[in-house]
Amino acid sequence: MSMYASVISSPRTAVLQRVERPEPAAGQVLLQLEGSGVCASSLPLWEGREWFTYPQPAGAPGHEGWGRVAAVGDGVESLRVGDRVAALTYRAHAEYDIADSTAVVPLPPALDGVAMPGEPLGCAVNIFRRCDIGPGQTVAIVGIGFLGAVLTRLASQAGARVIAISRRPFALEVARASGAAHTLAMEDHWRILEEVKRLTGGAMCERVIEAVGLQWPLDLAGELTGERGRLVVAGYHQDGTRQVNMQMWNWRGIDVVNAHERDPRMYVQGIRDAISLMAQGTLDAAPLFTHRFPLDRLGEALEMTRTRPDGFLKAVVTP
Template sequence: MTDVPVPQPEPGEVRVRLEGCGVCASNIEPFEGQPWSSFPGEAGGMGHEGWGVVDALGEGVTTPAIGTRVASLAHRSFAEHDVVAADAVVELPASLAGQPFPGEPLGCAMNIFRRSDIVEGQTVAIVGIGFLGAVLTKLASDAGARVIAISRRQESLDLAKQYGAAETIVMDDHWAIIDAVKRLTDDRLCERVIEAVGKQWPLDLAGELVGFGGKLIVAGYHQDGPRQVNMQMWNWKGIDVVNAHERDPAVNLRGLREAVEAVASGRIDTAPLYTHRYPLDRLGEAIVATRDKPQGFVKALVMYD
């Protein structure tokens, strides 16, 4: 923990007094130490799932007004204050008052779903049911798809059922999983497969589960080294491979707006997903829990109020 001056917004920016910030699986590798990254970095660094109340405006900014509660797309939100471009926040409606809202991962889920091109009647396998996998299960099932949820822990599969999965498979044996999906699809496999883990084996498995002409959507964040893929199989099946992480700020903002609407309207109930909460001085514990996934874990929030 370090005391630093409260940041001041530059022209076109707002300052947000943060209420909390979600912990992302992408925080794990920098925290553990990689040759190409450093920890802890700048004050508040790595925190990119923050929400709070606007408490200062930079020159030229009239909206959002001071006192507006917002979700932010800033990147220094493991801190009590952060500054961000005024057009990189989305107002949270009164119906979300008092509720945590890690907007970036929710917006990310909306964008991944859009890129997945899921429609009614498709069979969709989702490999890895954590926070992201659970939200995508809800979105896909609501779209009329038949969702097959695949994950290591029974409690994760139970969560997938709660969010609309039609079938669940324990992620323990590579070939047994493939055989199970073949049985469930009369050997056709799946029109869409979303890999939401970010590791080599789940990526291998996901590729095997895509049917001829289907789409493999890479939603897991692969940042711990290069990957190998079975290009022969991908070629043979003629599949499309979609890397569903967006870097266009306008697209990220659109996803965030869609997420605010979805949660505020009650279409997505996020309350069961926020399972572990920590004060800022226990951020290390929050990241370790995100890595090790203790009993009942889905997502950790660092809370400041």
């Protein structure tokens, strides 16, 4: 049996190939994928950092797949062929992928026909949980992409006043639609600080989420955090070391949380919780999937994720 899969054959080059279809081992399921999200964490591989080798395995590094169970391995009793599911897999830029049965979450009928890249939605829910956001708090979110938009929605629905900060006018419009009370252009460092001081009566923010992954937004996020507040690092800092103003952090007595989970069980729990929120109508992620590409155009989807033109939040690819 064979299938089509996208292969990153060299930096910034993705080709569609016919490859052998995988088969599930004991405790695994085979998924016939409806689609997979394109993640910004894949950009170092796409750009060609020196520690990667090419060609990459077929379907890699797709990890945001959803679809239907096509076959089950020995010992799998909780899932049946035909079940529609979201899953944590690792080669999902393909027609089929393998997943451990423990990393698969069934989708309810209320989500029929809805794109469901579970991993980024679960990631957002897990980050939100670690923020400890409650009613009446002022929350600054630095960076409004897909993740920042979901967090804006969750924080505003929790009763917080959200200040959304982004360099793109389109992203600020998305933040307002997601419940942000205030939006600020990420242009002038000191102007942002002064405006947040004005909005908070000088107290700054109880919670600040940095969702960009660069030095300046991290610096800004630290300065926006008020005394005894919590700074939550949600951005992917993959391009080297960072410097922080430890004197200020000490003086203000802030808590700093690295919100990136590394326990697969927590990933799956986040996916499960995100599915529940979507089925209840609490979270509507559909408007955030702004671009769709067929599988043979994965390279375009990755390049758009890299350049982030106005009007773009997140891409998905479909077989």
